[in-house]
Amino acid sequence: MDEKVLQYVLAIAKTKSFTQAAEQLYVSQPALSQAIKRLECELEVELFYRDRTKVVLTPAGVIFVEGAREILKQVDNLKRQIKHFRANPQDTISIGVSQFYGKHFLYFLIDGLKQNLPSYRIKIIEGESKFLENLIDQGKLDFGIFPAPIYNKSVHFTPIYIEKILFTFNKRNKDAFSLLPNAFDGKYINLFLYKEFPFILLKEGLKLRVLADKICTSYGFKPKAILESENLDTIYSLVTHNYGVAFLPSTIFQSINIEKSEVSFYPLKSKLSKRDIGIAYKEGYLDKNLVSKVVQSIGNKVSTNKNLK
Incomplete structure (x- = not known):
């Protein structure tokens, strides 16, 4: 019995x-x-009921499938762990990050990794966090850096900093500014007063869109989305050109000058207006020493970066 037969x-x-x-x-x-027939002969039990229309697992087959999944998972994990025990210039560590978050702190991530893992070649894979999480689960990606929540139980998440979700609009938006005396108490914005405004949002299903909908619901309304995008930089650009109001993460302060920006940012009192940004990896999949060095590399850089605190 080998891996191929289990597959x-x-x-x-x-x-x-x-x-x-x-x-x-x-x-x-x-x-x-023939391969399945040889396996059934070896086990002296049938794994499948067969007829002209479909193939169904026998009770023994159900147990075999559960065991086969676990065996293949462990074999795959073992291969990965052994691979990372080698320390030569050909070793590669793959990091997944979205275009937005890559833009804002990928440079100091790479600097940190080069200091702590000088013998590794770094491979960057860009994509939406759910896509990256699936790659981690499949063993095709070592680490991912993206926002919580994590949807796959096999993927471990280590927070590295807390990101605030802010309500934003253009400084030339006269209607939005006229509400500030009643909407902003100097600390938090009352989002309910902006319920009739046109919102620029991420597309449905993306994490910040889900969070934005929940935030609006907590204020007692559903946002009216006039424009949707897959990219937070696009949303910032649209707000800069005064197309509507939006939600943007505080990480964006990494790349803009707040004082010179045409966009105003306002904190929300909602408990939903904060989320963890962290490092995702498959638990037990990589050498613990490697995991520790990656976490240390990123954590050290974040701790010295004032814009991410």
């Missing part, structure tokens, strides 16, 4: 078809059938 069983269990499983595995159906 065969999992593919058949998933597709409920020898034909579809063979296509996914790039093997011939006869070769796949």
Whole structure:
């Protein structure tokens, strides 16, 4: 019994078809059938009920599939851990980050990694956090740097700083500014007074969009989205050109001069207006010493950066 046979069983269990499983595995159906038949002979038990329309796991097959998943997971983890015990210039550490967060602190992340892991080549993969999280779960990415929450139980998350979510609008927005005497108490903005304003939001499903909707709900209204984007820099640009009001994270202060910016930022009293930005990685997947050095590299840089405190 080897890895390949375990993968065969999992593919058949998933597709409920020898034909579809063979296509996914790039093997011939006869070769796949023979491999499963040899395995069943070896185990002296049937793993699948077969008929003309579908293939279903037997009770023994259900147990086998659960064990096969765990075995393949452990084998994959072991390979990764052994790989990172090597210390030569060819070793690579892959870091996933969104375009927005990469823009704002990727440079000091790379500096920190070069200091703590000088023998490693650094590979950067950009993408939305859910996409990066899936890559981590699949073993295709070592680390990710993005906001909480984490959706996959196998992915561990170490917070490195707290980011504030701020309400923003253009300084030339006369209607928005006319409400400030009643809306802003010098510390927090009363978002409810802006419920009829046109909002520029991230697309539905993205983390900050989900959070923005929840914040508005906590103030008793649903935001009217007139424009949607996948990029926070685009939202900032649209607010700069006075197309509407928006939510932006405090991390943006890394790259703009607040005093010279055409955009005003206001804190929210809502408990939802804060979130953790951190390092995500698969628990037990990498050498602990490597994990510690990456966390240290990023944490040290964040602790000395006033804009991220």
